[in-house]
Amino acid sequence: MPSGKLPKLLIIDDDAHLRESLAEVLELDGFECHQAGAAEAGIETAKKIDPDVVIMDIQLPDSSGFQICQELRKRSKATILIMMTGRFLSAEEKKQGFELGADEYMTKPFDLAELSVRIKQLLSRNKI
Template sequence: MTSDPLILVVDDLAPNVRLLEAVLSPRGFRVATASSGEEALDVLSKEYPDVVLLDILMPGMDGYEVCRRIREDPGTAFLPVIMITASGEQEKIRAIESGADDFVNKPFDQAELLARVRSLVRVKRYHDTIQQQAGELARWNRELEQRVQDQIEQLDRVSRLRRFLPAQLADLIISSGD
């Protein structure tokens, strides 16, 4: 990994945010925080985290809506989201249906949370690498298409020259670059 992974922690309760920071920071994660769904979306417009840890039950915009909006935005559609809540099994199903990649119950087991975060950071880094390679491949394809087009134009010029000049003279003019 090139830099420490950035984790966006979204929870309306400051003690929960501090707890997650205390778990993540000493283990090599940078932490950005938001205390509401609206603030989380604002942070996502400026920062590029590797994973979002998202509380479900928040005043205003709940975690489900935040997750749906993350999935709707092409820039964050593949951003891994782990939803965290003290609620039961029904909440887990709704979390997955809203687009969450994983789910952790409160109170959470630190080792389990860290394992899930590391796993999704790894997946995100793979995705980022694939996106970068796809961009490079597209650039190379454009360059190759341009080279082919240039060669076709060159062949066309040679063909026209050979219609009006002897082959040896046409070859001499072409090889001189004129």
């Protein structure tokens, strides 16, 4: 990833407000944010822009977040995949998600400062 260029971030969630508010907050922190309202659209966008970070809801109207996670991981090992959830996840589910390539879990509502720091951390690790 060439320096000076903003890291590309893809948000996949069916809730438009959540998508937008999250995108705008993260844009303030210096991310280039893209959005998708469904799994299929999300995968398409990811193919097009090749994001550095994908933040996706586990539950989507047309598919499970885990399936997108698996698909995207196949395409790129470097992409940081962050799963969002509104409910408790069992240890089993979490374990399954990690095996499919998820890097991080976040329970809604999330501390945005923390999220921003965590993403930058993961990105800087990838650079090394």
